Amino acid sequence: MNEIEQLLDRVAAKARETRPWGWDSLPEPVGAETVARAEAMLGFRLPPLLAALYSRVGDGGFGPEYGLLPLLDGPPRGEPAAVEQYLANRGSGEKDPDWPWPAGVLPISHWGCGMYACVDCHSADATVLLFEPNAGEAAHAWYVDAPSLPDWLRGWLDGTGWYEESNGETEPAPWPDFTARTAPR
Template structure:
């Protein structure tokens, strides 16, 4: 079993255990046709790991904070933001709502599917983008093991000092 398969199994186990503990069912996984339709609308392919999460685990509702957005909602958010005054970068898909206007987004053009944090609260588009994780896999591992800054019960505790690293590619992608 390769690293991606192991990660998908770990996510699936966490999701199953969480769903049982909360007595709720998650949305069903998506078929390849639904993913292909979303990619056609977006104009870019989903990173393979993100597509596997949607096709093998479920259509959102699991993961950090409120969980991954349902794919249709993520696509709609991308379309709306691309036409907004925020000059949304091409290929950057919102995938999780962190509240207060902040979103975790996956960079569909990055080889590692880096995860970006969009925080419009500073009020300046150039300051709104930072790198949350160098890869989607790393972002998921941080959620699974509790070391990510967004984990309520982070094992880092008081030592967690979020140093945001600005996303240097923002200007070239708008």
């Protein structure tokens, strides 16, 4: 079994055992047609590991803090699903050019207070970014949460993510690509 398969097995096991805030149960995984429909709506492909999380583990409801957002259908708390949130964020950048949302950066988990963990679907490693809008301006609202989606998942599984109380001194680094990724072309 390769490393990604082992990681998926670990995530699935923990997802069956724990519930993030607001989730009563682990939703069923989505089918390939739902992933394809989401990708068509987004205009880009999901990283293979992210697609596997949704199609093999569950349609959200697991992961750190409030857990992964569902892919297309809103969670029980009434928040938008990942695709809906992405499309809304991209549209809000058109309305407010001071707060552009980078293309291909999919919100996957809500942290509260407007903060999201997001996967950069255009990066080779599926970098996980932290969007922290309370910073006051868009250029200072983006951080590298984890260099890759596998690293982000391992941080949750092992209790080593920056958000863990035991890691009070650990802070994400600013995302250096924000300006280049949001500049008009």
